[in-house]
Amino acid sequence: xxxxxxxxxxxxxxxxxxxxxxxxxxxxxxxxxxxxxxxxxxxxxxxxxxxxxxxxxxxxxxxxxxxxxxxxxxxxxxxxxxxxxxxxxxxxxxxxxxxxxxxxxxxxxxxxxxxxxxxxxxxxxxxxxxxxxxxxxxxxxxxxxxxxxxxxxxxxxxxxxxxxxxxxxxxxxxxxxxxxxxxxxxxxxxxxxxxxxxxxxxxxxxxxxxxxxxxxxxxxxxxxxxxxxxxxxxxxxxxxxxxxxxxxxxxxxxxxxxxxxxxxxxxx
Amino acid sequence: xxxxxxxxxxxxxxxxxxxxxxxxxxxxxxxxxxxxxxxxxxxxxxxxxxxxxxxxxxxxxxxxxxxxxxxxxxxxxxxxxxxxxxxxxxxxxxxxxxxxxxxxxxxxxxxxxxxxxxxxxxxxxxxxxxxxxxxxxxxxxxxxxxxxxxxxxxxxxxxxxxxxxxxxxxxxxxxxxxxxxxxxxxxxxxxxxxxxxxxxxxxxxxxxxxxxxxxxxxxxxxxxxxxxxxxxxxxxxxxxxxxxxxxxxxxxxxxxxxxxxxxxxxxxxxxxxxxxxxxxxxxxxxxxxxxxxxxxxxxxxxxxxxxxxxxxxxxxxxxxxxxxxxxxxxxxxxxxxxxxxxxxxxxxxxxxxx
Numbered sequence: 202x203x204x205x206x207x208x209x210x211x212x213x214x215x216x217x218x219x220x221x222x223x224x225x226x227x228x229x230x231x232x233x234x235x236x237x238x239x240x241x242x243x244x245x246x247x248x249x250x251x252x253x254x255x256x257x258x259x260x261x262x263x264x265x266x267x268x269x270x271x272x273x274x275x276x277x278x279x280x281x282x283x284x285x286x287x288x289x290x291x292x293x294x295x296x297x298x299x300x301x302x303x304x305x306x307x308x309x310x311x312x313x314x315x316x317x318x319x320x321x322x323x324x325x326x327x328x329x330x331x332x333x334x335x336x337x338x339x340x341x342x343x344x345x346x347x348x349x350x351x352x353x354x355x356x357x358x359x360x361x362x363x364x365x366x367x368x369x370x371x372x373x374x375x376x377x378x379x380x381x382x383x384x385x386x387x388x389x390x391x392x393x394x395x396x397x398x399x400x401x402x403x404x405x406x407x408x409x410x411x412x413x414x415x416x417x418x419x420x421x422x423x424x425x426x427x428x429x430x431x432x433x434x435x436x437x438x439x440x441x442x443x444x445x446x447x448x449x450x451x452x453x454x455x456x457x458x459x460x461x462x463x464x465x466x467x468x469x
Numbered sequence: 470x471x472x473x474x475x476x477x478x479x480x481x482x483x484x485x486x487x488x489x490x491x492x493x494x495x496x497x498x499x500x501x502x503x504x505x506x507x508x509x510x511x512x513x514x515x516x517x518x519x520x521x522x523x524x525x526x527x528x529x530x531x532x533x534x535x536x537x538x539x540x541x542x543x544x545x546x547x548x549x550x551x552x553x554x555x556x557x558x559x560x561x562x563x564x565x566x567x568x569x570x571x572x573x574x575x576x577x578x579x580x581x582x583x584x585x586x587x588x589x590x591x592x593x594x595x596x597x598x599x600x601x602x603x604x605x606x607x608x609x610x611x612x613x614x615x616x617x618x619x620x621x622x623x624x625x626x627x628x629x630x631x632x633x634x635x636x637x638x639x640x641x642x643x644x645x646x647x648x649x650x651x652x653x654x655x656x657x658x659x660x661x662x663x664x665x666x667x668x669x670x671x672x673x674x675x676x677x678x679x680x681x682x683x684x685x686x687x688x689x690x691x692x693x694x695x696x697x698x699x700x701x702x703x704x705x706x707x708x709x710x711x712x713x714x715x716x717x718x719x720x721x722x723x724x725x726x727x728x729x730x731x732x733x734x735x736x737x738x739x740x741x742x743x744x745x746x747x748x749x750x751x752x753x754x755x756x757x758x759x760x761x762x763x764x765x766x767x768x769x770x771x772x773x774x775x776x777x778x779x780x781x782x783x784x785x786x787x788x789x790x791x792x793x794x795x796x797x798x799x800x801x802x803x804x805x806x807x808x809x810x811x812x813x814x815x816x817x818x819x820x821x822x823x
Contacts, residue, residue, distance in 0.1 A: 282694075284695065292690075295687070299686065299687040299690075312693070315691065317692075321674065325672030332672070336672075336673075
């Protein structure tokens with residue numbers, strides 16, 4: 202499926218082969234295959250109920266897959282637990298924001314550092330120099346990340362008191378705190394106004410520049426088309442098209458999936 | 470006054486509290502040794518509440534069988550320091566063993582309950598507490614391990630630096646009773662337990678527990694191994710219970726399964742909830758209040774009735790629990806997050822404004 206790829210061939214960071222997922226009799230995903238290259242922004246679109254979030258949940262270990270194969274940086278993922286996935290280097294955000302609502306913004310990000318830090322019970326209880334140094338590093342990194350996503354001045358506010366757009370940014374900062382190689386964002390622009398979307402786009406661009414590969418589910422077609430290097434379209438749990446945004450927009454199968462048969466205008 | 474900006478004020482305050490705590494048993498002894506003994510039990514309950522607070526307050530896992538770990542610690546001490554098996558190990562060896570065995574029981578309870586929450590977790594932990602008690606009651610046959618409902622007697626007291634804590638010591642013209650010596654011992658252990666809890670709370674581990682309590686799925690997605698962290702909470706909480714149990718054994722010199730009934734679990738949970746789940750100082754306050762108030766009522770309800778009505782109308786024991794229950798209900802209505810709520814817990818319980 203690399204017929205229309207504009208980016209020069211790079212090593213693939215995530216390779217999904219024939220993945221399927223059923224819930225009882227409902228086939229949520231079937232024969233889904235794609236491959237994300239190191240350093241690209243990969244879009245995942247499709248009508249409601251197409252299985253985008255299910256695919257996210259399978260990729261991040263929340264649901265076990267029923268069939269197929271997933272390779273992350275060349276190594277197969279055998280239905281690992283979500284925390285293992287995070288440790289391997291895939292971080293995510295949630296469609297319906299799942300911050301630690303009653304904790305401050307900076308605490309949220311500090312929790313994201315958990316997987317990359319070591320202090321155990323004895324370190325905590327004895328307050329060894331190593332533990333104290335680690336604590337300082339955690340806090341410093343958390344503040345840096347808040348700065349990075351542009352909410353440095355809101356560090357001490359409770360997550361739930363942040364504006365919707367800032368909550369989305371905080372979720373990204375928390376995910377980045379786990380030092381991911383692949384960052385999976387589930388509708389990062391949902392509920393954002395036009396200005397916030399422009400800022401989000403700049404943020405995602407700089408994340409990519411800093412060497413993190415991005416996988417994005419997004420409904421805002423303009424954002425997807427402007428931002429993503431390649432796009433995968435899901436419909437009824439199957440991939441119906443993959444390619445560069447411009448080609449996808451003209452793909453009759455995509456138009457049909459979004460608008461039904463008989464329409465000629467592309468989405469967006 | 471903001472104590473953070475006045476470190477001297479903080480130290481002076483701390484020194485005053487220390488002096489008050491050191492002088493306390495002698496003041497109480499004037500009112501009767503019974504009050505020193507009540508204080509000692511209160512300190513044990515502070516430790517128990519702090520242990521339970523790790524599970525309930527920090528990690529957000531309900532545990533209705535917590536007293537089982539107290540029982541385990543108490544029986545380990547009694548079995549290793551009594552004529553029952555004629556083993557008489559020193560306390561400093563047994564207390565850590567008791568903590569370790571209780572820790573093991575904590576993991577034993579934690580493992581099957583990892584996927585449970587709320588009501589289901591409550592039922593399983595409640596069952597666990599009862600199972601431990603029933604075992605203690607019945608493990609007298611075929612091999613007499615626990616001596617059944619008769620319990621274990623003449624348990625060794627704590628001996629430290631040539632002092633036997635069972636007897637009083639003369640210091641000059643002054644007699645320091647065993648109860649007072651135990652008070653200082655318990656106080657020292659309690660301070661240690663409080664420091665351990667404060668440090669645990671403000672650590673990577675404490676944050677992980679907080680994350681699990683707030684949103685378990687998000688915590689997992691952020692790379693927190695929720696299974697290990699929950700087991701750690703159960704294990705840590707249980708160890709504190711085990712240490713408290715060992716000291717209970719030593720102080721009482723006699724234990725039986727009757728000391729470890731469900732009501733005790735509920736009492737400890739009430740201390741945690743009333744004081745303020747998740748806030749260490751709140752939990753300490755809750756334990757102290759719930760230890761003393763029933764005792765104070767025991768001694769005051771009868772005379773007050775005589776004064777007001779000229780005779781005793783309601784049995785003091787009944788009215789004591791009645792007032793106690795009423796206080797709890799009122800408390801929970803007006804301060805649902807506890808007397809000294811943890812900042813985060815308070816927010817969790819507050820009505821959403823959106």
